[in-house]
Amino acid sequence: MPTTTNEPTYVSMSEAGRRVGVSRYTIRDRVLSGELPAYRLGKGRTVLIKVSDLDALLRPIAAADSTAGWV
Secondary structure, three states, X not given: XXXXXXXXXXXXXXXXXHHHOOOHHHHXXXXXXXXXXXXXXXXXXXXXXXXXXXXXXXXXXXXXXXXXXXX
16 A cells, blocks of 8 residues: 655745755756756746656765765
């Protein structure tokens, strides 16, 4: 039997930023660049981010990752 959670499937850009520790403007930039899919609710201005898409944007930093030289 599948388990259910109260975890939302979609979140606002502000909530998406809070979840990953960045501003909503950074989330907006990722949406505008096409790196992060977003969904508009009806004809309104509300833009939502699917939590699974937000999770997929995060990636672990490997010890040998040359782009992570600042760590």
